[in-house]
Amino acid sequence: MDQRGGSETRRGEGWRTPAATTRRRMPVDMMYAVGFICLQVLSIQAAAIQFTKEPKSQDALHGRSAMLRCEVSDPTDIRYSWLHNGQPLENSERRFQEGSNLKFSAVDRRLDAGNFECVAENTATGEALHSNNASFNIKWLESGGVILKEPVSDREMENSSLVTLRCDIDGHPRPTCQWFKDGVKLTEKTHQINNKERTLTFKNASPDDNGLYYCCAKNAAGHVCSNTNYTLNIIGVCVTLCNKYQICKNIKLTYDIL
Template sequence: MWREGNSCRYLGPEYQILRVPPFVEGGDELLDYIVILHSPLELDCSATGTPSPTITWLKDGQPVEEGAGHKILLNGQKLLISRAQVSDTGHYKCVAANKAGEHEREFDVTVHEPPSLEDAGTMLNETVVVNNPIHLECRASGNPLPAITWYKDNRPLTSSASATFLNRGQVLQIEGAQISDTGIYKCVAANTAGTAELFYSLQVHVIWKALQLLGFTLDDFKARSR
């Protein structure tokens, strides 16, 4: 028997065995993958060695099993995720092994989820009596956490003495609403995976106009004043 580098040969009277430890292309670097929810993802583990190495895939230290959108192809040299889910986020590793040793490649996978808003894309109607407070909500979910921007009549809104943003912009609070606050409000939730929008039509009325909207007549108002 003699050794040359990582190769080992056994010389017998009738046969010769050559063993070469596995080598995984790109195995010395950690790869970061970001994929959008429901998009496909392929992780490659091109390995050589003699005898041909067996390839095992792990996610967060546990074996990856085929099924539920996961396929292991080309004798383990490719892991295919057909429709990425948030639960697919994690640390992946492929391990190529034979009798001469093993080599591995590592991947960090993050699945980004577009923003989600209840009633997204619709127009919600809100009415408030002048000098009263009003809260407009824009409660968004997503990964990464969406940033929220508010607009009034297509112009960006900023914090002021009468209008403030709460809970990272998920609530627009108007204290002491004025007639000038009447308008179309839009919240936009955005992250690296996409955007979602929600609209409000806000009407600010004096008290008599508000009573009319509730179905009261002038006679009702006079009767209640006696």
Template sequence: TFRWFKFVEGSNRKQAIQLNDRIHQVAGTLIIREALVEDSGKYLCVVNNSVGGESVETVLTVTAPLKATINPPHQTIDFGRPAIFTCNFEGNPIKTISWLKDGRPLDHSEAILRIESVRKEDKGMYQCFIRNDQESAEASAELKLGGRFDPPLIRQSFGEETLQPGSSVFLKCVAGGNPTPEITWELDGRRLSNNDRYQIGQYVTVNGDVVSHLNVSQIQTNDGGLYRCIASSKVGAVEHAAKINVYGPPHVRPMEKQAIVAGGTLIVHCPVAGYPIESIVWERDNRILPINRKQKVFPNGTLIIENVERA
């Protein structure tokens, strides 16, 4: 006797082939007319007689042209809300699924692409590609940002100043945007907050601009450096920076530790105060940098190290 079975996909369970008008068996031959994609799979033929039995496996792959669509093809999502694209596909076999955004590959290989919280940089064109060894198919969809949003824009800022110790300094930044941005201040990369000598305040005008000021009373030599105002909101950020020079001997503020991935580029600025400064030198283990081509030192105190290696 001859009996045919088909394995359940992804398991070792098998089911007897159900014969019908489309699927026939003639002796040991299984005939499938007008084969469908769902006929693909692993088959088992079992042969028995009075002496014993034998079995053999074979694999059937029914090919069909690949076709892909993305649902929805267009969607408009507000900032902070989730977005979902589903890559629907037809055809066989399908070996890989991949996604691109604005022509750049995404690290995603599932049929469903989910963005938990839409940001400004998420808007654009998305593509889903399905492939096998012979062909590929592609579909596109667009994500737009909902509502009216304008990234922050600095409308008024401050310039470089050179002062004598004991002077008072008033720095001002005015920024606009929708939603109204918040302004923060930094000195050589360190966040500033209100204290006995630094007074920070801000208010919103009737037209929606935010005005922020930084007052430094009785400025000292150590207060010199690169001052920066940063206007940020959920749709972006913009910044302005300028040097405030205070006459006096050189002073280098303590530097915070920096973490960087191996192979990346390190850019660090020397947080120096005092004026005038004749030169800024970087050292490592009592050796003056640069000591190789990956290191670059600039007259303004900036150090760049390319292709950083693990220490």
């Protein structure tokens, strides 16, 4: 009886062993499969192009140097190129590719307006990756002259007429302006100055306002003064009445005798 029971027990154990082994083996097989998939994913990620440095939008001064940087994690078989407003950028003495970066020896507010983009291409696989767009906030200041805004010409100046001079200096950001008469700075307390429009206005121009006028302006890009100035010359005209009394009027370039 005992022997038969022992034999049956061994047969039972022998019958259960393959199934139990299979059940234990399945998780191991699944682990190998998952591990293989992970290795495949990691190998794909390792082969993909990844930027470690991308060009960034930045402030720049007109006429000054600047640099846009571009770099990938693995430079093997990588060829760099740049786009400007979506078009391939051609190297010049002023703007050229230096390694993977784009260098500007002198930023130009007109030629360098718009977006720049770095392209990294793997020459072995043909894969290409485009960076984010970057642009310059170009600060500039350009000199100009003092011009007569109102009236249109000197000939239209009349007795006690309204005269407005404009400082034709422009820039970004908008420059602040200062006015000078014969080298003396004018203030808003004594003169009608519009900083936004960069104008100087005389409501009733008279010979007392005669003189050489010029302006200076400044912003983040620097400081300049007008390259041509304006000489205001209001002539007082005397009108004789009854050959005895004289009444003087402020009229430009006219002379009347009654």
